[in-house]
Amino acid sequence: MxxxxxxxxxxxxxxxxxxxxxxxxxxxxxxxxxxxxxxxxxxxxxxxxxxxxxxxxxxxxxxxxxxxxxxxxxxxxxxxxxxxxxxxxxxxxxxxxxxxxxxxxxxxxxxxxxxxxxxxxxxxxxxxxxxxxxxxxxxxxxxxxxxxxxxxxxxxxxxxxxxxxxxxxxxxxxxxxxxxxxxxxxxxxxxxxxxxxxxxxxxxxxxxxxxxxxxxxxxxxxxxxxxxxxxxxxxxxxxxxxxxxxxxxxxxxxxxxxxxxxxxxxxxxxxxxxxxxxxxxxxxxxxxxxxxxxxxxxxxxxxxxxxxxxxxxxxxxxxxxxxxxxxxxxxxxxxxxxxxxxxxxxxxxxxxxxxxxxxxxxxxxxASTDLIKTGGYRVGAGEVEDALLLHPAVREAAVVGTPHPDLGEQVTAFVVADGRPAAGELIAFVAGKLAAHKRPRAVHLVAELPRNAMGKVQKSRLR
Known part of the structure; x- marks a missing residue:
């Protein structure tokens, strides 16, 4: 054929x-x-x-x-x-x-x-x-x-x-x-x-x-x-x-x-x-x-x-x-x-x-960007991103692991949002949806997320 x-x-x-x-x-x-x-x-x-x-x-x-x-x-x-x-x-x-x-x-x-x-x-x-x-x-x-x-x-x-x-x-x-x-x-x-x-x-x-x-x-x-x-x-x-x-x-x-x-x-x-x-x-x-x-x-x-x-x-x-x-x-x-x-x-x-x-x-x-090993836990970035997107002010979210002296890596979120919701509000929101160890420990509000031609977020640039 x-x-x-x-x-x-x-x-x-x-x-x-x-x-x-x-x-x-x-x-x-x-x-x-x-x-x-x-x-x-x-x-x-x-x-x-x-x-x-x-x-x-x-x-x-x-x-x-x-x-x-x-x-x-x-x-x-x-x-x-x-x-x-x-x-x-x-x-x-x-x-x-x-x-x-x-x-x-x-x-x-x-x-x-x-x-x-x-x-x-x-x-x-x-x-x-x-x-x-x-x-x-x-x-x-x-x-x-x-x-x-x-x-x-x-x-x-x-x-x-x-x-x-x-x-x-x-x-x-x-x-x-x-x-x-x-x-x-x-x-x-x-x-x-x-x-x-x-x-x-x-x-x-x-x-x-x-x-x-x-x-x-x-x-x-x-x-x-x-x-x-x-x-x-x-x-x-x-x-x-x-x-x-x-x-x-x-x-x-x-x-x-x-x-x-x-x-x-x-x-x-x-x-x-x-x-x-x-x-x-x-x-x-x-x-x-x-x-x-x-x-x-x-x-x-x-x-x-x-x-x-x-x-x-x-x-x-x-x-x-x-x-x-x-x-x-x-x-x-x-x-x-x-x-x-x-x-x-x-x-x-x-x-x-x-x-x-x-x-x-x-x-x-x-594995290099979306599997976060924090405090002995393995956290998938996508699960945290989906939880953040349930917040009414959040339009886009990207989560990565960043170095932490005690945890090894911490869950860190970059968020595009309407208005300026407080980082603590978003952290508490995720903690109410997921296990406590999956909540972000740092949230950064950004104007946009870097993406390639296919719409994928370029997380290496966030890091």
Whole structure:
């Protein structure tokens, strides 16, 4: 089966993709991509200027048709970041209609928009690398994550089963085209399942409300803004599924979506290295603060600090490890090879979680920033953040551990609030909701929280 098998349907079928107002049928998209793919013969790696528009979708599709690994480059990348990605990946060309897309790298820029059609190449081997996505770690420059065609296909098929995602759906989102969420799920997913795709350019409440889709993707920031616009939220009542990912969805936002749209959102968990591995089901429970159960073909487990098993009792926090067909091939090496850092086939995600007896997962957060070891207790930052968000004055909250001479770490909160509630008031409020050792010992009121392009709070900057 072809990775993008839905592209090869009848020429007269419904449109495949609308991006920022431009629409192409499956036949038109396949023709444009095949024409570009014909020029990529012998190219070892192709970078794509991943601005939110049809050229990026055509360029990625062309690379996949040609069997050439694609490296999406964020359109707002600074010169240092762009230079690192282009140099480290070994990209030989940049696919873009913008002549300046290669920056100062000196790489040739190959125009994407063109007339004519090309011959569709044969399907590359399943183990062929499809994408190299750059992800930032805790130290050093971003690393290239190598994802095979087989891993992407396995993940999209598992998600299609879990979400009952079919060619009858219309998928709507406005997420960046250089991450797993917006590109792999949000574009390649539609081209594999055959669903229509409406990419709104930007994920605004107005754009989502006007798209009239059956399936919507968003990050917590998007859903929070939609809930702040009740008219836009109510316009989504006709949707079949609202999916949230890329960061934890605050429980108050979950509850607001239920009240305004009439349905609970589906949450899922994954990362660039593993793709999506855990999710709620379309026909199953939706539990606030939880991300569901492993997808078909995926296994998970919890281990302690020294590798000992942690019980799946719904309360014990452990380091989450995963294995399965959706795993990456590894981080790109200078010689172009890659090898995944596995232990007996298991990948250490760097996240801490609980797993209930029924298999439901709750992600506590990153072990490095969201697991706070204070006075002999292990406190999950997300639980404290959810408690703070229940206070009527609190709009946003981020909790980290900061050094403490007696406790080792103390629970410290950064809060965006209406008015200026006293720190003591917020501390007492959390103490009334959670165990006493989970209350913040310090609260800082801030104008805003630092976030990345996907809406994740950058807690390292708070520290």
């Amino acid at each position: 072809r990775l993008l098998n839905a592209l090869h349907g009848p020429a007269d079928d419904a449109y495949a993709v609308t991006v920022a107002g431009e629409t192409l049928s499956r036949h038109e998209l396949l023709g444009r991509a095949a024409a570009l793919a014909a020029e990529l013969g012998g190219v070892p790696m192709a970078a794509v200027h991943a601005a939110p528009g049809m050229p990026a979708v055509v360029a990625v599709t062309a690379g996949l048709l040609a069997g050439v690994p694609v490296v999406p480059v964020p359109p707002d990348a600074g010169e240092v970041e762009r230079a690192h990605v282009l140099r480290d990946s070994g990209a030989a060309v940049v696919l873009s209609d913008d002549p300046a897309a290669a920056g100062e790298s000196g790489l040739p820029v190959v125009p994407v928009s063109r007339t004519g059609h090309g011959t569709v190449p044969g399907e590359p081997a399943a183990e062929t690398p499809a994408l190299v996505l750059y992800t930032s770690g805790t130290t050093g420059p971003p690393k290239g994550v190598v994802l095979s065609r087989a891993a992407i296909a396995a993940d999209l098929d598992a998600l299609a089963g879990a979400w009952q995602w079919t060619g009858g759906d219309t998928l709507v989102h406005g997420l960046p085209l250089y991450h797993v969420h917006g590109l792999v799920l949000g574009v390649l997913g539609a081209l594999r399942t055959g669903s229509r795709l409406v990419h709104t350019g930007r994920p605004t409440p107005e754009a989502y409300a006007g798209a009239r889709g059956s399936l919507y993707f968003g990050v917590p920031t998007v859903w929070s803004r939609i809930c702040a616009d009740p008219g836009a939220a109510r316009a989504l009542r006709g949707a079949r599924l609202l999916v949230s990912g890329s960061a934890a969805l605050p429980v108050p936002v979950f509850d607001d979506l239920v009240a305004l749209t009439g349905q609970a959102p589906v949450e899922r968990y994954g990362m660039t290295e593993t793709l999506i591995t855990v999710s709620a089901r379309a026909d199953g429970d939706r539990r606030p603060g939880h991300v569901g159960v492993p997808l078909d073909g995926v296994r998970t487990r919890l281990v302690g600090d020294t590798g000992e098993p942690v019980p799946a009792d719904g309360a014990s926090i452990g380091h989450l490890q995963v294995r399965g067909a959706t795993m990456f091939d590894g981080y790109l090496r200078p010689d172009g090879s890659a090898e995944a850092p596995l232990t007996d086939g298991w990948y250490a995600t760097g996240d801490v979680a609980t797993i209930g007896p029924d298999g439901w997962h709750r992600i506590v957060g990153r």
